[in-house]
Amino acid sequence: MIIYESNRNWLRDVNHLYRSYTMQKIVRSxxxxxxxxxxxxxxxxxxxxxxxxxxxxxxxxxLGIVLSILLVFRTNSAYDRWWEGRRQWGNLVNNCRTLAMLLHASLPESDLESRRFMAAHIANFCIALKEHLRGGVKLTELIHVTAEERDLYGTKTHLPNFIAAQIQVNVQEKVRAGELTAADLLNIKPHTQTLYDVAGACERIKKTPIPFSYNVYLKLYISAYTLILPFGLLPNFGYVGVGLIMFIFFAFIGIELMAEEIEEPFGLDCNDLPIGDITHTIKQNVYELLEVGHPEEPKPKELYQKVF
Incomplete structure (x- = not known):
């Protein structure tokens, strides 16, 4: 994701555009x-x-008015998906912190094993969800996983669900053992349920793209509009008309390709959500809240670019 400070340096921000893969496609086209x-x-x-x-x-x-209306709808739909994804990951941050805080308040200070278990599994849920949304979980990224657990995780088709279930099962076992009370369970359960809710919402965004017919129709419209532009501009403007056609095409295809980039916000494009960074933040926060130290694993490297 490109991280920048808005309204700080107009020319530097514009100059940075060429580093975007989408912008390179737009310029080439x-x-x-x-x-x-x-x-x-x-x-x-x-x-x-x-x-x-x-x-x-x-x-x-x-024709341009009709095309503009279609592009506005296209851009708004894509941005809604991007923003909904950000809201869901923000919700995940808040609920993981609250879950860790409730567990910290409920678990005995001397029960370091349970604290480490919860911290590792909350962090691993977020890591697994991040990679699940990107096409497949990388077991090597999970933290504090034994060889037996790694073999077990390798058999699961939906690892985030399984890890969330492990958290809930562990809480239920502690309630039955008398280590947690029924009131603790009532406080904790909404936050473990949120793990499933966030995963389901993100999967909905990922697996429900803009309808194919609408997407193809818009591309055909832009192509047809560009192909008939010479009949209106070249007879009057000659070679100057070529520049006008390029500018009009640049505007329309740019909006379409930028919408395509942000409509699936969980990838590694420069304008996708920084879910790797968010995952790292959650991991650090839950370890700190449960007072079991910080995980030793380094921060994952993402394709982030800072513009200042």
């Missing part, structure tokens, strides 16, 4: 369109001396 339009203009006016059929510029205004 725009240059290809410019090259194609230059070739068309050269062949039509310079070689064959033809006269292009002219379309009145008012037509493009009407």
């Amino acid at each position: 725009t240059l290809w369109v410019g090259a194609g339009m230059t070739l068309i203009n050269f062949l039509v006016h310079g070689v064959f001396k033809l006269t292009l059929w002219r379309i009145e510029t008012g037509t493009f205004s009407l």
Whole structure:
């Protein structure tokens, strides 16, 4: 994720855009369109001396209004998905902290084994969820896992659910053993339930993309709009019209590709959510709250870029 301070340095922020993979795609596509339009203009006016059929510029205004409405809906839908993902991970942060705080208040200070178990499993749930949303859990990233646990985890198709279940089972066992009270269980249960709720909400975002027909229709509309632009701009502006076509295409395709980038917010693109960093924060917080020291594992390296 690109981390920056808004309204601090306009030119530096704009200059940083070229590092974005999406922006590189936009620029490459725009240059290809410019090259194609230059070739068309050269062949039509310079070689064959033809006269292009002219379309009145008012037509493009009407078509542009329709396209703008579609792009606004597309951008809003994509940003809603991005923001919903951020809200869910913010909810996960708060509930993991609260769960750790309640366990700290309920478990005896001398019961370091239970405290370490809870701290490791809360942290591992977040690590597993992060990788689950990215296509598969990497068992080597989990912390304080025995060889037997690693073999067991390798057999699970939904590891975040299994780890959350282990937390709940451990709490229930302590209630039956008298180490926790029924009141403790009532306080803790909503926060363990939230682990499932957050995982389900994130899976909903990941597995329910923008409808395919809508996505393809918008791409076809942008392509068709760009292809008819020469009939309105090249006869009047010549090679200057090529620049105008490139600028219009840059604006429309840029909005579409940026929406595509943020609609699935759990990946490693430069504008995706920093869930690796959030996971590291949760891990540090729960270990501190349960007073069992800090995990020794280093912070995972993500594709973050800071602009200051």
